[in-house]
Amino acid sequence: MADHGLKFEIESKTVAEFRSLDKSGELILQPEYQRKAVWPDRAKVSLMETILLGYPIPEIYLAYETTPEGEQTASVVDGQQRLTSLLEFLNNRFPLDGLEDEKLREKFEGKLFKELPDDVRQEFFQYRFPIRRLSNLADEFVRAVFARVNRVNMVLTEQELRNALLPGPFNDFLKDCVAHPISELSGVFSGERRKRGGDLEFYAEVFGTCIFGLSNKKTELNERYDKISADFEDYQDRSAEFLELLTVLSSTIKWVGRTRWSNIVDMFTLLHVSWGLREELANTNPEQTMQLRDLLDLFQRAVSARKRSGENGEANGLLVSLATMVNMTAEEVDKVIEQYTSGIRNSSDLGSRRVRSQQLTLLLSRKLKS
Template identity: 25%
Template sequence: MERNPTVQHLTWFLDLRRFGQLNISPSYQRRSVWNPKDRKLFLDTIFKNYPAPTIFLHRDTDENGRTVYNVVDGKQRLETIFMFMDNEISLDKNFGDTNFNGKKFSDLRPEEKKLFFDYKLVVDYIDNVNGESLNSIFDRLNRNSKNLNEQELRHAKYSGWFIQYVEDDLLDSFWTEYKISTPAKARRMKDVQFVSELLIIILENRIAGFNQDYLDEIYAKYDNVTEEDTDESEVDIEGLKGKIGFIKQYIKDMERANNCISKFFTENKAFYILWAVIALSDKKSLNNPEISAEKCLEFFNRIKSGATNDKEIADYNQASTGANTDLSQRETRYNIISKLFLK
């Protein structure tokens, strides 16, 4: 890999954006994860002329000589610069100077804007990628700096059918309705990680204890699967989609019956078992959703009553505390809950 570090004024990036030559969100990039406090701190860095980490770009020139710069690392910093320029964010109200406290870009005087425009950023160009994909380079940069969590690294590294399906499916309001996806979870891709676990139950036909290395193995295993090569990969993608649709509908029908899902199953530890029981049971052996809903309501009301002489309740409660994502804990809860769903 050839690298060519240099220094550019902040205005160089503004020009690239203006002329459509900056791709701030290539496929391997993560979602925007900086919160307002992070962005204000970076603006503080700029206006006080503190150094900032290097921004890595991949220069891509087409046959007509038009160059586009893909942001390999530095998206959050550049996003903050552009948001400030567009008056979407402001400096911290406690910046420490009345000329800058809480100001937006449009509030600044020309000489104050010049401090912003004259700020210099170190830029490292990645020109030739010899035998290593940009996804892998992005992965390496962020593993070294520990900026990304494990799921964000998977998003950067893998691009096959499995991860695409999971991320696309999270657009379904089903996941927000039952609080499996929330703005906080989505910000660091925790929702993607959990829904991946749910789909793995179907793909592997079993439950598993939570393990980041295991998730990496599954992502690698299904990374090259496409809808056109199901024979080779031995994955029935259409069957998988049908199963997911069935599980979602069953859960919706249970909720419609007595609101038991929103009452008792919105925590990940409970929803995982709910999904697993439906996914791993033969359809013919499952109760009607309304019956399962009624039995779940009765079971969780027993828990709420605080019965101390009920071994089944005691076992369920014990398996729901501490390391509740361990396989043994999940198996205990699965065996208890499955009785409520089977004829």
């Protein structure tokens, strides 16, 4: 058994003690490796109901760190959702809506914490949480405990585990991508995707594809992520190029409402294709940039029209306009749109990704080289 001088002490803390720790600033609810609070209200209410009933709750893992000056902090390794919900309830952030226990429902349904009777609040503050205390662990071991506990409980996504186990420059670069204006302009990430690290995973996969080429997501992502994370200095220049590419695309695309570029599949293809043409894109003059903007807008509208109406309808006029821009026949452009649209099915499949990239590259390269 590995001996890292780890101490795992078992103790307990009352609700009142957790509130005091939070007020004093000694409780760190969201260390860097933790995910954001994602519990829905019904889960929060269920936890409060459990406390009111006096039922047991799974133990909370706290990593204590004491400085030579005697200052102490407690970081939440496991139990962040529970403690965040608890403190929100104590601060009257949500009412007890949807209680399951009939007696509690009759007495407290719809009430905030401050509206509960004095004796109930007093008893609530005395409820004890079981605590697993981790004392003065090195950061790498705290992260390992966090990842292992959550892997066993199956509560983290793959990206949340990567965030915990692989901090550092690559993770910081991915955060820069997520914070880039293009992420907001495109509307490509839902709130739930952002909460669970899906935005970080998206950029990790796109960047890995730009560096190593197209692949099947499921089979290659983890291996590529580990490699780039371990040797990020080797990819520093290309990470700067990638961020610059995001800036170029931010000013090139027509961001009006939801477009095809608001979809993960299409945005992935756009970024991968644009990376291959990044030098040409960076050297366009204002007139060429406007033409590219129109081209990409016509393209995404034609794809959407094809998906809605098949062979005929709105797509025909868009095809003619596209054909004129790239000096192709409408029939040739129609084939490009047809093949690209077919590649949207089985979107993460290597063959589908290859088809989409080939067709978009064909149109963009013709325009850039004309």
